Amino acid sequence: MQIDLTINQKSYSLELDSRVTLLDAIREHVGLTGSKKGCDHGQCGACTVLVNGRRINACLSLAAMHDGDEITTVEGLSDGELSPLQAAFIKEDGFQCGYCTPGQLCSATGMLQEISEGWPSHVSDSLDGPYELSEAELSERMSGNLCRCSCYPGINAAIRSVGEKA
Amino acid sequence: MSVAKPLPHDSARLHVTGQATYVDDLPMQPGTLHLAFGMAQIARGRVQEMDLDAVRAAPGVVRVWTAEDLPGPCDCSASPLHDEPLLTDEVLYDGQPIFLVAATSHLAARKAARLGKITYAEETPILTIDEALAASSRFEGGPIVWEKGAPDDGIASAPRRLSGSLTMGGQEHFYLEGQAAQVTPLEAEELLVQASTQHPTEIQHKVAEALGLNMGDVRVEMRRMGGGFGGKESQGNWLAIACAVVAAATGRPARMRYDRDDDMVLTGKRHDARVDYEVGFDDDGRVLGLDVTQLIRCGWSMDLSLPVADRAMLHADSSYDLPAIRITSHRLKTNTASNTAYRGFGGPQGMLGMERIIDHIAHELGRDPVEVRRANYYAEAPPLREHGPDKPEVDDTPDTPDREAPDSFSRADEVSSGTGRGRPFAGEHSPKPKAQTTPYGMEVTDFILHEITAKLLESSDYAARKRAVAEFNTAGGALRKGLAFSPVKFGISFTLTHLNQAGALVHVYQDGSIRLNHGGTEMGQGLNQKVAQVTAARFGVEASRVRITATDTGKVPNTSATAASSGADLNGMAAANAADTIRERMAEVVAKHLQGEPEEVRFEDSRVHLGGASVSFEEAAKLTYESRVSLSASGFYKTPHLHWDRLKGQGRPFFYFAYGAAVTEVLLDTRTGENRILRTDILHDVGASLNPAIDIGQIEGAYVQGAGWLTTEELAWDGKGRLRTHAPSTYKIPACSDRPEEFNVTLHSGENRSETIYRSKAVGEPPFMLAISAFLALSNACAACGPAYPALEAPATPEHVLEAIRRARGA
Ligand code: FES
Numbered sequence: 017m018q019i020d021l022t023i024n025q026k027s028y029s030l031e032l033d034s035r036v037t038l039l040d041a042i043r044e045h046v047g048l049t050g051s052k053k054g055c056d057h058g059q060c061g062a063c064t065v066l067v068n069g070r071r072i073n074a075c076l077s078l079a080a081m082h083d084g085d086e087i088t089t090v091e092g093l094s095d096g097e098l099s100p101l102q103a104a105f106i107k108e109d110g111f112q113c114g115y116c117t118p119g120q121l122c123s124a125t126g127m128l129q130e131i132s133e134g135w136p137s138h139v140s141d142s143l144d145g146p147y148e149l150s151e152a153e154l155s156e157r158m159s160g161n162l163c164r165c166s167c168y169p170g171i172n173a174a175i176r177s178v179g180e181k182a
Numbered sequence: 183m184s185v186a187k188p189l190p191h192d193s194a195r196l197h198v199t200g201q202a203t204y205v206d207d208l209p210m211q212p213g214t215l216h217l218a219f220g221m222a223q224i225a226r227g228r229v230q231e232m233d234l235d236a237v238r239a240a241p242g243v244v245r246v247w248t249a250e251d252l253p254g255p256c257d258c259s260a261s262p263l264h265d266e267p268l269l270t271d272e273v274l275y276d277g278q279p280i281f282l283v284a285a286t287s288h289l290a291a292r293k294a295a296r297l298g299k300i301t302y303a304e305e306t307p308i309l310t311i312d313e314a315l316a317a318s319s320r321f322e323g324g325p326i327v328w329e330k331g332a333p334d335d336g337i338a339s340a341p342r343r344l345s346g347s348l349t350m351g352g353q354e355h356f357y358l359e360g361q362a363a364q365v366t367p368l369e370a371e372e373l374l375v376q377a378s379t380q381h382p383t384e385i386q387h388k389v390a391e392a393l394g395l396n397m398g399d400v401r402v403e404m405r406r407m408g409g410g411f412g413g414k415e416s417q418g419n420w421l422a423i424a425c426a427v428v429a430a431a432t433g434r435p436a437r438m439r440y441d442r443d444d445d446m447v448l449t450g451k452r453h454d455a456r457v458d459y460e461v462g463f464d465d466d467g468r469v470l471g472l473d474v475t476q477l478i479r480c481g482w483s484m485d486l487s488l489p490v491a492d493r494a495m496l497h498a499d500s501s502y503d504l505p506a507i508r509i510t511s512h513r514l515k516t517n518t519a520s521n522t523a524y525r526g527f528g529g530p531q532g533m534l535g536m537e538r539i540i541d542h543i544a545h546e547l548g549r550d551p552v553e554v555r556r557a558n559y560y561a562e563a564p565p566l567r568e569h570g571p572d573k574p575e576v577d578d579t580p581d582t583p584d585r586e587a588p589d590s591f592s593r594a595d596e597v598s599s600g601t602g603r604g605r606p607f608a609g610e611h612s613p614k615p616k617a618q619t620t621p622y623g624m625e626v627t628d629f630i631l632h633e634i635t636a637k638l639l640e641s642s643d644y645a646a647r648k649r650a651v652a653e654f655n656t657a658g659g660a661l662r663k664g665l666a667f668s669p670v671k672f673g674i675s676f677t678l679t680h681l682n683q684a685g686a687l688v689h690v691y692q693d694g695s696i697r698l699n700h701g702g703t704e705m706g707q708g709l710n711q712k713v714a715q716v717t718a719a720r721f722g723v724e725a726s727r728v729r730i731t732a733t734d735t736g737k738v739p740n741t742s743a744t745a746a747s748s749g750a751d752l753n754g755m756a757a758a759n760a761a762d763t764i765r766e767r768m769a770e771v772v773a774k775h776l777q778g779e780p781e782e783v784r785f786e787d788s789r790v791h792l793g794g795a796s797v798s799f800e801e802a803a804k805l806t807y808e809s810r811v812s813l814s815a816s817g818f819y820k821t822p823h824l825h826w827d828r829l830k831g832q833g834r835p836f837f838y839f840a841y842g843a844a845v846t847e848v849l850l851d852t853r854t855g856e857n858r859i860l861r862t863d864i865l866h867d868v869g870a871s872l873n874p875a876i877d878i879g880q881i882e883g884a885y886v887q888g889a890g891w892l893t894t895e896e897l898a899w900d901g902k903g904r905l906r907t908h909a910p911s912t913y914k915i916p917a918c919s920d921r922p923e924e925f926n927v928t929l930h931s932g933e934n935r936s937e938t939i940y941r942s943k944a945v946g947e948p949p950f951m952l953a954i955s956a957f958l959a960l961s962n963a964c965a966a967c968g969p970a971y972p973a974l975e976a977p978a979t980p981e982h983v984l985e986a987i988r989r990a991r992g993a
Pocket residue numbers: 052053054055056057058059060061062063064073074075076
């Protein structure tokens with residue numbers, strides 16, 4: 017079937033089997049390999065991308081469900097100049113092997129947006145915001161992105177440094 | 183100077199923009215075949231019939247191989263036993279590859295691989311340590327035994343005695359990038375292998391051997407791994423050999439990556455183990471005699487199990503001077519995945535055993551375990567001299583002379599002042615006329631844990647917090663807190679002495695830019711950045727001038743695995759050696775140009791100086807080129823002073839030890855066994871750090887990963903030998919919320935007493951074992967529930983914690 021996607025502000029018209037995941041469409045059919053496949057089961061977060069600004073695990077979603085959607089992958093987070101989060105990940109050593117990094121960055125970008133829009137999390141005290149970017153909130157909201165190198169201190173510091181400025 | 187600077191990882195910008203490529207990100211070449219293994223569904227037995235018609239007929243399948251179709255056994259083993267045929271009819275573990283599918287897509291290959299109709303003649307598998315012991319299913323004939331002093335007398339004549347046992351689980355690597363390899367056939371039978379591996383030379387060797395090629399016919403390239411942790415030291419052989427077989431037979435490129443669940447089933451893990459002990463000690467807790475037995479579950483093949491089990495023995499003393507000890511090591515063969523290297527390589531198992539023993543002794547005596555630890559510590563090394571390094575040691579390696587370490591590597595201005603605390607707790611046991619020796623006869627001459635311990639107890643406010651924890655616990659309720667300290671002393675060097683060598687290749691171009699290649703592999707540990715900083719420092723230029731290129735067996739041959747934490751030690755020295763060769767040549771040219779002596783030439787601030795005059799580094803490079811002098815050199819290094827007889831268990835297997843200590847506080851819910859880490863304080867010795875930012879990242883990451891091993895990461899097999907925890911849904915690695923709520927990591931500043939690159943110390947593995955403090959803190963919290971010793975098992979899952987609480991209560 018034909019699926020139209022906008023990825024990082026570029027339009028793609030793809031001829032895909034209806035069972036192709038969004039992740040495989042991005043990696044194998046479009047050739048953007050920044051998004052990683054860590055588990056292919058929605059359990060590690062390495063494949064996180066933004067769909068219309070919301071973060072999702074691209075391995076758990078079919079490309080066919082996103083006809084007409086706007087998708088941002090790690091490659092689309094910067095336009096030449098690094099985004100504040102990208103720069104903060106470098107400054108705070110938010111990675112070692114880097115394999116989780118694309119997912120962490122997309123997830124954090126979406127997460128900061130969710131907080132600013134007043135979405136509650138499991139650890140939030142009340143259901144109506146605003147919410148502070150506390151350690152507990154951050155840990156809870158980023159718990160879907162595993163880092164086996166365990167760079168969590170650096171990842172957290174990077175996200176906080178950007179979240180606090182926002 | 184570019185060393186000692188906290189520069190970011192060399193690929194930092196590539197990582198955050200998604201441009202850093204890993205094997206499975208390589209552009210797909212037309213005609214590429216994708217591979218998958220058909221995996222056995224039983225743990226032990228023989229394949230009787232294999233009907234693969236449906237596999238061959240499946241969409242996209244191009245060709246299928248069984249053991250008979252291979253050009254030979256295609257052995258994948260890293261051990262001298264050659265006991266890992268790529269495909270086989272004789273099944274030794276659940277998941278073992280029995281046939282191989284090549285198809286036009288990854289998904290097609292995987293789907294087809296499930297269509298085989300196999301009948302087996304099943305046999306009863308040997309799964310557990312006890313089953314293997316009962317059947318005497320083992321490697322090396324019998325147990326390996328090392329002895330020092332008279333342990334039986336020591337135990338018998340001691341005023342106090344106790345015995346016990348500790349079971350510890352294995353650990354899945356869960357490198358976020360799974361195993362992956364690609365082989366491209368080039369002209370005249372040459373093969374290009376691109377693999378996610380810590381050991382390119384091994385892949386080259388095994389691929390050549392499997393196909394009857396020369397090593398020179400196979401080139402292995404490795405840019406970076408998405409994590410290794412030991413899991414890519416030997417486990418990648420299978421994929422590379424499978425791809426090579428397919429590429430050679432079809433003339434098409436072949437790529438293989440394991441799906442996550444297959445990866446977890448197929449590949450080896452950390453060795454799970456049991457440590458049994460009987461110990462005699464005095465009223466101060468000083469160990470007088472110890473008999474310790476290590477039962478190591480190796481899995482179905484030998485792989486790296488012997489050196490892993492050796493290293494467990496080598497760390498059975500942990501940080502303690504034991505006058506009389508017997509270490510017995512059983513290397514048990516079971517019908518489970520073949521356990522392999524994992525960060526620490528047996529060291530954590532050996533060390534955890536000893537720390538448990540000390541903890542048990544302290545509980546028995548009702549003393550603070552810290553005091554018992556200090557009473558047993560090796561004696562403190564004398565403080566470093568204020569000015570400059572020690573005289574280089576005389577190399578006593580019993581073979582040909584070394585190419586020596588480049589000189590003047592020390593930064594006298596950064597020598598730690600030393601506190602002169604001397605041997606605060608050696609008490610009546612000192613002074614010792616001669617350095618104390620480990621159970622394997624190595625002198626311990628660089629011990630600094632007395633100082634580290636004193637500093638850490640102070641900075642972590644141990645005494646006051648211990649009182650607060652006791653108060654919290656006497657208040658009652660369902661929650662308990664625990665607090666524990668543990669030290670690390672970890673031996674640095676490969677215990678197979680000949681592996682302690684490295685090579686590097688450095689080119690300076692006529693415009694003054696530099697290209698660096700070395701034998702180590704980058705898996706996130708920042709090795710490339712460190713080696714680039716070393717190279718830049720030798721030339722007196724900024725690190726950004728050095729371009730780091732993929733590890734390539736066509737450039738630097740005969741490399742050792744990037745393992746044993748030795749990457750920077752070995753490759754840093756080799757790169758420095760290459761750089762120094764070029765530097766000397768440039769110095770001669772510049773000396774002639776500026777009319778002086780080559781010895782007076784200095785490389786600083788991106789310029790080459792002689793007296794008051796100088797030329798830029800670029801000019802110096804150009805001058806050298808125009809003088810028709812080579813600007814390219816290879817470098818080599820081998821670690822000096824090593825000699826080791828593994829069967830006798832005697833010698834000096836390590837160049838030096840790395841030290842560290844941690845204090846961890848935990849909170850435990852006694853109703854559910856649920857627990858978390860409240861605060862961790864670490865003081866860790868990296869010598870004179872090559873890059874403090876990278877080193878701190880390594881320490882934090884290692885601790886959290888170690889805490890995962892000892893708390894939430896539990897591997898479970900069913901009675902038929904099937905791994906039931908084969909995905910992150912059932913196997914819990916630490917997430918963001920599992921790191922300590924308060925996490926204070928400090929580098930212990932001081933130079934390595936041994937002559938390493940800029941007097942730094944290895945950092946990859948040693949801090950992993952700092953997590954033992956988390957396990958002991960949980961044990962401490964369980965002990966607050968009753969009078970008896972809780973004898974907590976690892977990992978401290980809620981189930982194990984509840985059992986331990988029951989034991990403590992004497993129920
Ligand atoms: S690859 Fe999608 S969550 Fe792991």
